[in-house]
Ligand SMILES: Nc1ncnc2c1ncn2[C@@H]1O[C@H](COP(=O)(O)OP(=O)(O)OP(=O)(O)O)[C@@H](O)[C@H]1O
């Protein structure tokens with residue numbers, strides 16, 4: 001399906017999120033959409049998929065003007081979108097989620113809202129599509145137990161079964177495993193070969209190079225260029241940011257004193273038992289935790305934060321035994337935690353940046369000093385270059401700006417900083433910038449443990465790496481001795 005977005009403009013209050021945006025996507029092609037955080041990528045694809053109404057401009061599908069006002073209109077016109085944050089119903093089963101939006105209308109007139117779904121037929125369709133795309137979905141699993149990659153697979157086949165001919169993928173490779181990425185890319189290529197079109201929004205140039213035929217680059221709400229792929233990274237970076245970026249540098253910040261000492265640990269949650277030999281992280285050191293999602297990395301971070309207790313073994317932070325201490329004691333001991341799911345665990349929907357700053361501010365107990373905390377919020381916004389205002393609600397910020405807000409709220413100084421996917425959703429410049437900030441913290445003695453599904457990030461910024469596989473943990477390995485290939489093998493469970 002050929003898509004023509006013509007002169008689309010969209011304003012949110014004072015923010016001009018899309019400023020006269022025109023993009024043409026050819027049928028049978030995979031079209032990349034690049035741009036820094038807040039550039040307007042999600043906005044334009046949400047306009048196309050009916051989640052946002054445009055102020056002006058038009059959408060043509062195969063040359064015909066399309067009247068898309070709602071997501072249901074878009075799906076009827078053949079356009080479906082996978083969102084940056086999944087929009088499924090986690091308490092329901094895979095099959096129940098699959099049938100959302102389906103069904104045959106039972107009656108006309110005021111009863112036309114009543115629809116009948118044939119669950120047996122839906123189950124067969126689900127299994128057929130799962131197999132055709134080499135996905136791994138079980139109709140009876142609960143969606144809350146699925147990984148991000150599996151939820152994405154489910155949404156993708158749901159949209160395809162509704163007859164979608166254009167699929168929009170908004171940052172689909174953040175948080176999925178390497179094999180899920182391979183399956184996703186194969187599925188996208190297959191759709192393109194069938195004459196469907198795919199719009200691929202991403203910050204990862206290597207993914208764009210691998211998958212796309214052509215890219216459009218946006219900056220501050222405007223289109224700043226188009227390029228055929230292959231295209232050198234330096235050219236794309238120049239288009240995205242309007243300047244060259246210096247390569248990252250990781251100085252050695254490790255000191256000799258121990259900061260985190262783990263002794264003979266066994267930790268359990270309802271899915272996994274994590275067993276670990278003795279391990280010490282030093283002051284100023286960066287420890288990367290690699291592994292497939294759910295292999296025990298998060299459990300270790302939760303344990304180090306005092307948010308879960310070990311079944312056996314000991315944990316000491318800055319030489320103080322913390323094993324049975326309450327969470328408040330961990331906070332006193334200088335731990336900070338940055339979770340992956342920003343809007344669920346990190347920030348509070350409905351509250352503004354200013355209100356988040358107030359919640360974080362140690363002096364605001366009984367009375368709130370709105371004036372000084374407003375100033376604090378302005379400072380956080382300026383320092384972390386957040387595209388938003390003190391009164392911006394966090395759920396309205398772009399994905400990358402939510403991450404910046406979360407980072408801006410971490411206390412200073414800290415002994416131990418525990419991070420899930422520190423740069424998930426951030427553009428390349430922001431990723432470099434965040435790591436500069438983190439390295440600066442290490443230089444003042446903070447120890448960082450971070451998990452990431454981005455192997456380059458693990459190798460680039462860790463001093464040592466622990467690899468997790470099904471609750472087993474490798475011996476620590478110096479990052480300088482790792483290759484992507486070796487790390488990939490270890491993640492697959494080959495520790496020798
Ligand atoms: N619902 C909304 N209300 C107010 N402002 C919004 C809303 N949605 C987006 N914006 C603003 O519009 C601008 C563009 O946001 P958009 O989400 O399109 O960026 P993006 O290019 O997808 O960024 P990212 O890479 O961080 O996901 C940002 O300044 C954002 O804060």
Ligand SMILES: [Mg+2]
Nearest residue numbers: 041042398399
């Ligand atoms: Mg976005």
